[in-house]
Amino acid sequence: MVAISHADIVQAPKALLHDHLDGGLRPATIVELAAKAGHRLPEDDPERLGEWFVAAADSGSLERYLETFAHTVAVMQTEEGLHRVARECALDLAADGVVYAEVRYAPEQHLERGLSLDAVVEAVHAGFRDGCAEAATQGNQIRIGTLLTAMRHAARSQEIAELAVRCRDTGVVGFDIAGAEAGFPPTRHLDAFEYLQRENFHFTIHAGEAFGLPSIWQAIQWCGADRLGHGVRIVDDIVGTSLGRLSSYVRDKRIPLELCPSSNVQTGAAPSIAEHPIGLLHDLRFRVTVNTDNRLMSGTSMSKEMALLVEAFGWGWSELQWLTINAMKSAFIPYDERLAIITDVIKPAYAKLLA
Numbered sequence: 615m616v617a618i619s620h621a622d623i624v625q626a627p628k629a630l631l632h633d634h635l636d637g638g639l640r641p642a643t644i645v646e647l648a649a650k651a652g653h654r655l656p657e658d659d660p661e662r663l664g665e666w667f668v669a670a671a672d673s674g675s676l677e678r679y680l681e682t683f684a685h686t687v688a689v690m691q692t693e694e695g696l697h698r699v700a701r702e703c704a705l706d707l708a709a710d711g712v713v714y715a716e717v718r719y720a721p722e723q724h725l726e727r728g729l730s731l732d733a734v735v736e737a738v739h740a741g742f743r744d745g746c747a748e749a750a751t752q753g754n755q756i757r758i759g760t761l762l763t764a765m766r767h768a769a770r771s772q773e774i775a776e777l778a779v780r781c782r783d784t785g786v787v788g789f790d791i792a793g794a795e796a797g798f799p800p801t802r803h804l805d806a807f808e809y810l811q812r813e814n815f816h817f818t819i820h821a822g823e824a825f826g827l828p829s830i831w832q833a834i835q836w837c838g839a840d841r842l843g844h845g846v847r848i849v850d851d852i853v854g855t856s857l858g859r860l861s862s863y864v865r866d867k868r869i870p871l872e873l874c875p876s877s878n879v880q881t882g883a884a885p886s887i888a889e890h891p892i893g894l895l896h897d898l899r900f901r902v903t904v905n906t907d908n909r910l911m912s913g914t915s916m917s918k919e920m921a922l923l924v925e926a927f928g929w930g931w932s933e934l935q936w937l938t939i940n941a942m943k944s945a946f947i948p949y950d951e952r953l954a955i956i957t958d959v960i961k962p963a964y965a966k967l968l969a
């Protein structure tokens with residue numbers, strides 16, 4: 615069998631559920647926007663700045679990994695900055711062959727220069743609209759929905775949940791909480807999750823990344839999460855191939871795991887790509903999806919994450935199709951729209967690749 619190259623994977627349609635808007639900026643854009651905003655950067659040369667992000671995020675700790683976001687969030691405080699970052703995000707994902715993406719960010723982090731929460735969301739949506747339209751003229755079709763994130767150490771989750779519901783017909787497809795996990799259990803935000811459930815809305819929770827099973831258990835059984843952001847520590851409930859109660863529940867209910875291999879290696883949640891639990895979770899038929907998390911901090915892309923898995927686990931097109939369909943099945947857009955992307959875009963393309 616001929617090995618699948620990175621270039622081959624770029625051509626294949628991909629679906630991405632876990633990508634942070636403020637974790638995917640182009641280094642050159644950060645340099646330009648920082649100059650305008652008067653924000654000091656650790657490096658002023660785009661190439662060196664890109665390397666700085668990857669090296670600084672390569673810290674072995676989620677807390678230190680998250681410190682690097684100060685330099686991206688700083689340049690996303692104006693309508694212009696937000697619009698540009700969202701537009702470029704759409705173009706970059708589309709050029710990488712991503713056909714469906716859910717991109718998340720925390721509106722509460724973009725108010726430092728006087729924008730309102732609603733203005734932040736509008737600027738991001740306008741950027742995505744323009745980026746998607748431009749990508750289409752280049753022959754790259756992409757659909758993007760946004761997830762609004764609340765920061766788990768802060769106290770604005772109810773407000774952000776209400777914002778998400780208010781914007782559900784203009785591009786927001788779900789809600790999330792992110793930030794340092796240890797010491798900030800998801801149950802702190804129970805009111806927000808109960809509100810979202812009453813509104814028949816969708817949400818995912820970052821859980822089981824820097825902290826283990828109690829965090830996953832709370833996210834699912836107390837908060838009612840539809841999906842798990844990372845969820846990689848679910849392997850702590852698996853001995854050999856024998857599943858405990860919680861891991862059985864997650865697998866049997868088909869709860870999607872938004873796994874992010876490179877990010878997990880950087881924060882110390884996995885020792886290496888080859889030893890990443892995604893191999894075991896695939897073999898045990900969990901609802902596994904593969905994601906980028908933060909393309910800038912991990913120096914990655916959707917195609918690169920897949921190429922790493924091909925190399926580490928010897929996976930081929932059938933596994934890549936499985937991951938892609940899993941992601942599409944787990945998306946927060948309506949069922950008929952998910953199905954249309956699976957049957958009209960994903961399956962025909964992989965049928966050719968598999969032939």
Ligand SMILES: O=c1[nH]cnc2c1ncn2[C@@H]1O[C@H](CO)[C@@H](O)[C@H]1O
Pocket residue numbers: 634635636637676680683687718719720723763792793794820823877907908
């Ligand atoms: O892997 C992660 N785990 C937890 N929080 C994260 C991760 N990646 C990014 N963020 C946090 O989410 C915010 C909104 O996008 C980012 O500013 C960052 O603080």
Ligand SMILES: [Zn+2]
Pocket residue numbers: 632634792820843907
């Ligand atoms: Zn994340």
